[in-house]
Amino acid sequence: MTAVFDTLSEPLSRRLASGLSRLSAALRAGQWRLGEARGLTPTQAQALAVIAARGGPGRHAPRLSEVAEQLAVSRPTASDAVAALERKGLVARQPDPRDARASGLVLTGEGQAAASDAGDWPAMLLDTAADLSPAEQEMLLRLVVKMIRGLQARGAIAPARLCVTCRHFRPYAHGDALAPHHCAYVDAPFGDRHLRLDCPEQDPLPPAEAEVVWARFTSGAPGASPPN
Ligand code: SF4
Incomplete structure (x- = not known):
């Protein structure tokens, strides 16, 4: 027998997608607040986090295309975000040993400090997961x-x-x-x-x-x- 709520409710997959969408919106808002403290947009803060996570000692400095791929944004959008980070003195370019025509992205000293702030997960998300x-x-x-x-x-x-x-x-x-x-x-x-x-x-x-x-x-x- 079909339960009453089976006919009253939206399909489960739709409600799950809706819930995940709400979580995503809360996360974006939290990241926006963290980035704002450093004068960064959410995309700039996320680009900083990708460069921090993908680069570092013993690893290849990530290329712009890799940042765009990880952020799931177009290359021009990633390029704008990285250019803003360069202007703010948080990111620099260095030759890519894998390809003489390409360059890799590295954090400056100030960029590393900003990445540990802006790239961190909002406390409310960490606290909620810990609950x-x-x-x-x-x-x-x-x-x-x-x-x-x-x-x-x-x-x-x-x-x-x-x-x-x-x-x-x-x-x-x-x-x-x-x-x-x-x-x-x-x-x-x-x-x-x-x-x-x-x-x-x-x-x-x-x-x-x-x-x-x-x-x-x-x-x-x-x-x-x-x-x-
Ligand atoms: S090396 Fe592979 S299997 Fe091992 S922890 Fe990393 S991703 Fe997992």
């Missing part, structure tokens, strides 16, 4: 991974450096319910609560192999904790 129980946080992280991978597969966002698309990821390699997965890079077991969304050591799998790993991750393994 969830450890089990809820772990479950939500797994769902967020699924959502990011789904958006990535639809070409809606740039590829993220996820464990689940990494060459080193061995889902359900162990019988330990708390740490069923294995990272071949670190050579250590880990659990869903450790899944990374932006791992610098991530080595992306080709699509066909990534599908096999994803199927294994979502189906789980005997003796391991059941997948969501």
Whole structure:
């Protein structure tokens, strides 16, 4: 029998999309306030955060195209944001060792200080996430991974450096319910609560192999904790 609320309610997927949209709006507002304190627009603050996360010691300084890809904005929009950051003395360019004709983006000393302020997550978001129980946080992280991978597969966002698309990821390699997965890079077991969304050591799998790993991750393994 169809429950009354099945006919009264909007489809579940629509309400979920609506809720996620509200969360996104709250996040943008929080980032706007953080950036404002430094005189940055949200796009400039996000560009600063990308340059900080992707660059640093031992890594290639990110190019403008990479910033645009990570922010899911057009190249001219990213170019405007980076040019503003250069004018403010927060970002500089340096030759890219991978290509003599290209340049990489690095933070200045002042840019590093600004990135730790403006690039941080708004306290209200961190506090709200911390209010969830450890089990809820772990479950939500797994769902967020699924959502990011789904958006990535639809070409809606740039590829993220996820464990689940990494060459080193061995889902359900162990019988330990708390740490069923294995990272071949670190050579250590880990659990869903450790899944990374932006791992610098991530080595992306080709699509066909990534599908096999994803199927294994979502189906789980005997003796391991059941997948969501
Ligand atoms: S290298 Fe990073 S992304 Fe890859 S499995 Fe290990 S922790 Fe995850």
